[in-house]
Amino acid sequence: MSKDAARDKIIYAAKCRFSHFGYGKTTMAEVAGDCEMSAGNLYRFFPGKLDIAEAIATEDYENHLNHLRKIAVLPGKNGPERLRELLFEELRRTYHKLEKDPRALEMAQVISRERPQFANWMLANERKIIVELMEESERRGEYVPPGDKQEIAEMIQSATMKFRYPQLWSKLTLPKLERELDGVLKLLIEGLCPLRMAAQHENAA
Amino acid sequence: MSKDAARDKIIYAAKCRFSHFGYGKTTMAEVAGDCEMSAGNLYRFFPGKLDIAEAIATEDYENHLNHLRKIAVLPGKNGPERLRELLFEELRRTYHKLEKDPRALEMAQVISRERPQFANWMLANERKIIVELMEESERRGEYVPPGDKQEIAEMIQSATMKFRYPQLWSKLTLPKLERELDGVLKLLIEGLCPLRMAAQHENAA
DNA sequence: AAATTGAACGCTTTGTTGATTATTCAGAGA
């Protein structure tokens, strides 16, 4: 069996175990048994148990990222609308994922505790999408706030932090969270488009 | 001794103990001993140990609130500037308080875990100040965003959540946090004043 | 030589026990 095939087999077995019994209640010996190999042999393919979890999370997250990338270039929508869709999709996905599946919550907690880098990596990926979204808006001649886009994206993420892993910080329900995110975005977006406002104001005058 | 005097005495003794040895390492018997009474008697004045901690936190926080109220009407500053001062003061105070004093961190953690209501109460108090700040700005003829001020204040708090108990959510240093808060506020404030921008734009044209 | 195993190691978790502590309350004292 090729190295890649073995890795995939391990990831598949671990994914089954983790989602059935949880990360903590799954042993390396069990995963190895499912792959018809010894526990020790797993370490030829992964540095450790956490790295298997990380590989699973990465795979899952890449799918999500692709989904977000599509939203960021949704036809028939302008920049602010796309940003709104992006952040709402993010909120809904993580909410549902962590809400209905306690195993997913456990894995999220373990990974973000033991591998803080991972959360940074996710943030950086999404920031990149936001930057591209702004660049695309600029290309289409829409108003885009002046200044370093990277930095603006960072601030957007800071301001919407509360909605990224909602259930880690509050016990609010999804509808309440959506209302709040809506309000925050209204402030942010109008802030991001002062000239559009100005133009409307001029037209009215 | 009057009931109130006894309460004050208990609060004082507990404050000394808590800040010297921490909440967990202080026993009710010790606090009672400092007050020259029995442990059981403490329960005539407070429902429990946590309520003593809450009383101390409340007293301390009321001072802080008064300080914030002054900032919210700082002369020679307009609404956005006052809001900025308010939020920066909030960030600096909590950062320093929790940074240099592990006892304060312990008490903050205990109270916010066992008495989640308390954090809500603090948020509501600060929200009230923000609303008053906006009303004052309106009275002075400044631009104030349309809509329910209560709700706007809520959104401002959502967007600046990351800076409220900074060390519970990230390991960022104060300078980095200040830079981020500055960036977020730039977005928010410009969003809160589209007509001011519009006016500038018109003047330039 | 390369791949794989499984026993051995040390760390973390779990279970258990005993002691400490918050809280209660019957009764003593004012």
Added chain:
DNA sequence: TCTCTGAATAATCAACAAAGCGTTCAATTT
């Protein structure tokens, strides 16, 4: 009657032992 005490109670915590698990590596198989 009202205040207060201190012993009784129940919950929590700390310390320790045992078990389980992730990880390593010398030995074995391919």
